[in-house]
Amino acid sequence: MPVVRLDIAYDGSGFHGFARQPRVRTVQGELEAALEKVLGHPVETTGAGRTDAGVHARHQVVSFEVDEIPDVERLRRSLDRMLGPEISVLAASEAPEGFNARFSPAWRAYRYFIDPRPATDPLTRNWVWHLGRPLDLEAMNAAAAAFVGEHDFASFCRQRPGATTVRHVLEAGWWAEEHRVVFGVTAKAFCHQMVRSLVGFCVDVGLGRRRAEEVPEVIAARDRQRVGTIAPPHGLVLWEVGFS
Numbered sequence: 001m002p003v004v005r006l007d008i009a010y011d012g013s014g015f016h017g018f019a020r021q022p023r024v025r026t027v028q029g030e031l032e033a034a035l036e037k038v039l040g041h042p043v044e045t046t047g048a049g050r051t052d053a054g055v056h057a058r059h060q061v062v063s064f065e066v067d068e069i070p071d072v073e074r075l076r077r078s079l080d081r082m083l084g085p086e087i088s089v090l091a092a093s094e095a096p097e098g099f100n101a102r103f104s105p106a107w108r109a110y111r112y113f114i115d116p117r118p119a120t121d122p123l124t125r126n127w128v129w130h131l132g133r134p135l136d137l138e139a140m141n142a143a144a145a146a147f148v149g150e151h152d153f154a155s156f157c158r159q160r161p162g163a164t165t166v167r168h169v170l171e172a173g174w175w176a177e178e179h180r181v182v183f184g185v186t187a188k189a190f191c192h193q194m195v196r197s198l199v200g201f202c203v204d205v206g207l208g209r210r211r212a213e214e215v216p217e218v219i220a221a222r223d224r225q226r227v228g229t230i231a232p233p234h235g236l237v238l239w240e241v242g243f244s
Contacts, residue, residue, distance in 0.1 A: 001065040004072065004149050006045075006079070010087040012056045013126045013234065019050045027087060028221060031062065032118065034082045038068075038075060048101045048241045049108055052193070054233035056127055060089070061241045063101035069094045106244040107170060112183040112199045112240060113235050129235035135206035137182055143205045144172040144183070146215035153210075154222035156198055165191050165222075167205040174202065180205035184239070195236060200229030205221075 008031070016024040020032065028045060035043040048061040076092035083089065096189040098104075113128040120130045125183060147169050172185040183199050201218070204210040210228075218226045 001067065001094040002069050003063050003065055003097075003099050004060040004069065004075070005101070006058065006059050006064075006076075006085060006089055007090075007091040007094050008062060008089050009061065009094070010057050011085075012018060012051060012054050014086060015053065016058070017051055017053045017055070018047055018057075018213065026055075027060075028062075030083060030087060031079070034079050035064070037082070038072065038078045046101045049190075049238050050192075051236075051238055052196075053235050055236045055238070056234075057238040058239045060238055061101045061105070063067060063079055063095055063099055063104075095143070100165060101237040101241075104243060105241050107186050107234050108187050108238065109184065109186040109240045109241045109242070110190070110195045111185075111237050111239045112195065112231060113181065113237070114183075114199075114203070116181055116183045126234055127237065129232055131203065135203065137181065137206065139174065139208075139212050140174045140183075140206040142212035143202050143210075143215050144174060144185075144198075146161070146212065146219075147185070149171045151219050152222055153191060153194055153219065155218050155226050156194050156223060157199070158193040158224070163191070167191060167194065193230060196231040196233065199226050199231035199235075201227050204229050204230065 010027050015027050017029045020029040032043055032045055043064050043145040045062045045146050068228050069170050080089040115130045116134050117126045118132050137178045150168040152166045157165045170186045174183050207213050
């Protein structure tokens, strides 16, 4: 069947995550309800990432099958009008044969934003973790470097029954951006709460609570209890989804 691809962005503050759930408001649930109104029949979508409650997306990709391809620009405009301003439909297009938003991506990239300044910035409170303490970026980058490569990230993931926690991290690092500190990480896929756990561990390193040299032994332990801090969801953004 033909497949439509949607590229969307959203502010996750008012949603219980991306994936549809009964009796709670989700990005996928709102999108599918809008699609049903526009197309006149129920639609089941697939997303490139299952972001948690409160997590945002600058670039999420969604796909769904149709009997025939609609006027995709008209579809985009209608959905954008119905879902905005929390959800923005950036683009709509006919996808190549066999395209699936979950299985077709070559990589996903996330960014996490932290404000180390003492005073809270009310204008960024929904998408930046206000830590209020200075961080040692050099030490945090030493920790992040140890994440790169293929590892079993069981210590950094909330495990799901029967699901593997082996992931291949392509790049990970920290940098200063204006008055914020930013973490960027790219991998083919991530397991549940992985990025927030990586951030939390690095922050503990940046505060002097942990040592960067601990990363290999924490990974080898495959023990969720070895990772203390889990960063709050609102500082996390699904930044980009790449295709080969």
